[in-house]
Every structure is written in structure tokens, then in C-alpha cells.
Amino acid sequence: MDEVSAERPGAATAAPVPGGGDGGAGGADDGQVIRTRALTKRYRGGQLAVDGLDLAVPAGSVFGFLGPNGSGKTTTIRMLMGLIEPTSGTAHVLDRPMPRSARTVLPQVGALIEGPALYGFLSGRDNLLRQDAADPTADPRTRRARVAAALDRVGLTAASGKKARAYSLGMKQRLGLAAALLRPRRLLVLDEPTNGLDPQGMREIRSLVRELALDGTTVFLSSHLLDEIEQVCTHAAVMAHGRLITQGAVAELAAGARGRLVVTTPDTADAARVLKEQGIGDLAVTDGRVTGEPPAADLAEVNAALVTAGVRVRGFGVERASLEDAFVALTGEGFDVAG
Numbered sequence: 001m002d003e004v005s006a007e008r009p010g011a012a013t014a015a016p017v018p019g020g021g022d023g024g025a026g027g028a029d030d031g032q033v034i035r036t037r038a039l040t041k042r043y044r045g046g047q048l049a050v051d052g053l054d055l056a057v058p059a060g061s062v063f064g065f066l067g068p069n070g071s072g073k074t075t076t077i078r079m080l081m082g083l084i085e086p087t088s089g090t091a092h093v094l095d096r097p098m099p100r101s102a103r104t105v106l107p108q109v110g111a112l113i114e115g116p117a118l119y120g121f122l123s124g125r126d127n128l129l130r131q132d133a134a135d136p137t138a139d140p141r142t143r144r145a146r147v148a149a150a151l152d153r154v155g156l157t158a159a160s161g162k163k164a165r166a167y168s169l170g171m172k173q174r175l176g177l178a179a180a181l182l183r184p185r186r187l188l189v190l191d192e193p194t195n196g197l198d199p200q201g202m203r204e205i206r207s208l209v210r211e212l213a214l215d216g217t218t219v220f221l222s223s224h225l226l227d228e229i230e231q232v233c234t235h236a237a238v239m240a241h242g243r244l245i246t247q248g249a250v251a252e253l254a255a256g257a258r259g260r261l262v263v264t265t266p267d268t269a270d271a272a273r274v275l276k277e278q279g280i281g282d283l284a285v286t287d288g289r290v291t292g293e294p295p296a297a298d299l300a301e302v303n304a305a306l307v308t309a310g311v312r313v314r315g316f317g318v319e320r321a322s323l324e325d326a327f328v329a330l331t332g333e334g335f336d337v338a339g
């Protein structure tokens with residue numbers, strides 16, 4: 001697509017990059033790698049893409065930036081990376097204001113935005129060598145070793161001599177990640193890193209993200225896939241129509257929504273009748289299952305009522321709420337986007 005991921009504006013500086021933990025007094029809130037206050041973007045056509053966003057991304061988290069298509073995720077990421085100016089509000093990345101500190105901040109940030117910019121006629125390895133050579137702060141003497149380490153990291157060593165145009169989409173994404181990993185990073189920003197990948201490619205990128213996080217790198221990734229966020233992320237922010245709906249630890253977000261009572265039975269009609277008598281609301285009957293709101297009464301009493309009425313119960317319990325339940329509860333809308 002565009003050149004965003006390859007031509008990082010910050011790479012133009014040869015100034016030494018301050019080491020980690022340089023927040024200090026007077027910086028943004030400690031322990032937060034990204035912090036925005038009332039961040040807003042209105043495009044020239046009048047479209048309000050991001051509306052008063054207050055984002056707080058804790059250091060060391062795998063932070064999922066979740067929202068349906070068009071909810072403002074890419075626009076936010078472009079502001080965080082200093083690629084576009086906010087209309088109003090502020091954004092701090094690694095304790096420094098963006099876009100003002102882009103030259104200092106961006107060398108510490110690995111970004112994969114809108115697909116990696118690759119040369120199809122070059123091999124995977126040569127693409128990385130070229131990208132590394134474009135970074136004036138990168139030491140040419142250690143270039144080959146760093147490229148080899150990055151290829152190894154993403155599992156592309158065996159395919160590194162192949163031309164990039166022969167790579168699958170998943171391999172291209174991994175090469176893009178390798179490019180982001182050519183130097184140590186405090187933060188990785190990945191915009192829809194599994195978009196367009198087949199299930200196997202998705203699994204590979206997700207496990208890679210988990211591994212990277214084990215090293216202590218904070219990972220900020222956007223996705224429109226709820227289950228992806230639940231599988232990979234420790235924290236999440238949920239966007240809808242340019243606004244922040246909620247943010248926090250994934251486990252807590254899901255816990256905020258009530259789960260569903262689920263009864264598995266061949267006698268669904270009888271089960272639904274008994275559950276209704278027991279005061280269970282919002283009943284839904286699907287193939288071999290009756291679900292409803294969790295009861296206020298003792299679960300054991302409800303189960304006993306089913307059994308007494310002769311309902312053959314194969315399974316009974318309250319299913320844990322998912323992030324999807326939380327989204328629906330918070331927005332009143334289904335999270336219905338094309339995968």
C-alpha cells in the first residue's frame with residue numbers, strides 16, 4: 001500500500017536514543033507507554049473519525065485496540081505514529097508528545113501499518129538488508145547478523161532466499177514483523193496484523209505476538225476480531241463510531257458483562273417452560289440448548305426444578321461472559337463485522 005511502514009520518519013535522526021525508563025518527573029503518567037487525552041480527529045470532509053479518545057496503554061501489556069471497521073482505529077494509530085496531526089487533544093508515546101517528538105520516539109517503536117512495504121523482486125533477506133541500510137543509526141558491521149536474527153525470530157530463515165513476491169500473505173506479514181524487529185523496540189504497533197490471513201497464518205502471527213510480549217515489549221495491536229483479542233491480549237480498548245466504549249484488562253472487561261445460563265437438553269421446549277416458571281429472563285432456544293439470563297436464585301434449585309419436571313439435562317451451567325457479551329452490553333449493538 002503506502003510507504004508508511006518502511007520509511008519511518010524517525011529513522012532520519014542519528015541522535016542517540018534515550019534508554020528505557022526515562023520517564024522521569026514531569027513526564028506522562030508512569031507505567032504507560034501510550035497515553036492520549038481527548039484525542040480527536042476530524043477529516044477535512046467533516047468526518048469525525050476519532051472523538052475525544054482517552055487511551056492508557058500499560059507498559060508490558062499486549063493491548064488490543066478493538067472495534068468494527070470504520071470505528072477509528074487506523075486514524076488513531078496514524079496520530080500515535082505522528083503520521084497525521086490530531087484536530088485537538090494530545091497523544092504521548094513513550095512519555096513524549098506526538099507528533100512533536102516523532103524523531104526521538106519512532107526509532108524505539110516497531111510499526112506494521114497497512115501491510116509491509118516490500119520489494120517483490122528482492123528476497124526476504126535482501127528486503128531486510130535494504131531496510132536496515134536505510135536506517136542511518138544501524139551499524140553496517142552487524143547488519144547481516146541482525147537480519148539473520150530477525151528472520152530467525154519470525155521463522156523465515158529457510159525461506160529467506162526466496163523472492164518476496166513468492167511469499168504467502170502470512171509470510172509477508174512475518175517479514176514485516178522481522179523488519180520491525182531489526183532493532184530493539186520498547187513498543188510494537190501492529191495495525192490488523194492478521195487481516196486477510198488464513199487460519200494457519202493467523203495462528204502463526206498470534207503466537208509470534210505472544211512470544212514477543214514475553215520479552216517485555218509492549219504490543220499494541222488493532223483488530224476487528226473479538227476472539228483474536230481474547231486469545232492474545234492482556235488488555236483491550238473497545239471503540240465504536242470513533243469513541244472509546246471501555247478499556248482495561250481483558251478478564252475484567254469480560255467479567256463486567258453477565259454470562260448466560262446454558263442448559264443442554266433434548267427436551268428444549270419443556271426446559272424453556274420450566275426455566276420461565278423459575279423466572280429466568282431472555283430465554284433463547286437453539287438446537288439442543290436453552291439459554292437465558294443467569295438466575296438470581298440458587299443454580300441448584302433451578303437444576304432441581306428441571307429434573308423434577310422430567311427434563312433430561314445433559315449439561316447445565318453459567319457460561320463465562322465473553323468480550324463480545326461485554327461489547328453488546330455496552331453498546332447495545334452486535335459486534336457484527338465481516339471476518
Ligand SMILES: Nc1ncnc2c1ncn2[C@@H]1O[C@H](COP(=O)(O)OP(=O)(O)OP(=O)(O)O)[C@@H](O)[C@H]1O
Binds near residue numbers: 043067072073
Ligand atoms: N483520509 C480520510 N479522509 C476522510 N475520512 C476518512 C479518512 N480516513 C478514514 N476516514 C473515515 O474515518 C472513519 C474511521 O476510519 P478508520 O480507518 O480510522 O477506521 P478503522 O477502525 O481503522 O477501520 P478499518 O479497519 O476499516 O480501517 C471512517 O468513517 C472512515 O471512512
